[in-house]
Amino acid sequence: MADFKPVYTDKAAFPAGPYSQAIATPHTIYCSGQIPCDAAGTILTLESSNISAMTELCIKNLTAVLEAAGSSLSKVVKVNIFLNSMDHFVEMNKTYETFFTHKPARSCVAVYQLPKGVPIEIECIALA
Known part of the structure; x- marks a missing residue:
């Protein structure tokens, strides 16, 4: 058996498909993308919120997953951000820099579409 384990916490959004919130190895934590959805399943939308609040919720979800894996946001070495429009870049960046x-x-890229119709998704890799 490989030396890794799936990570799950009820303090972050439940996975939207057949995958783990993260995979923990002895040295590295690979976090799946987090969308602006809270642990209760409520998804923030641009009609009810803004990119800043959505970015914060994505990062709070990552924080909960990392903590469940025995790591932390301060041990993140790589972040990938997906936006449905680069029009969100400046606002996202202002919030992002307060956490990291x-x-x-x-990396930050614009994509055509994201799961559940959200405008942002964030994933990361951290040290264990």
């Missing part, structure tokens, strides 16, 4: 003060490596 250690400036991990990062």
Whole structure:
């Protein structure tokens, strides 16, 4: 058997498909993408919220998953951000930089569509 384990916490959004919230290895935590959905299943929309609040919720979900895996946001080494429009970049970035003060490596791309019709999804890789 491989030396890894699935990670699950009820403090973050439940996976929207057949995957784990993260996979923990002895040295690295690979977090699945988090959308702006809370642990109760409520999805933030642009009609009821804004990209700043959505970014914060995605990162709070990542925080909960990382903590369940025995890691933390401060151990993140790589972040991937998916936006449905680069029009959201500036607002997302302002919120993002308040959480990732250690400036991990990062990619941010615009995509055609995201799960559940949300405008943002964030995933990361962290040290265990």
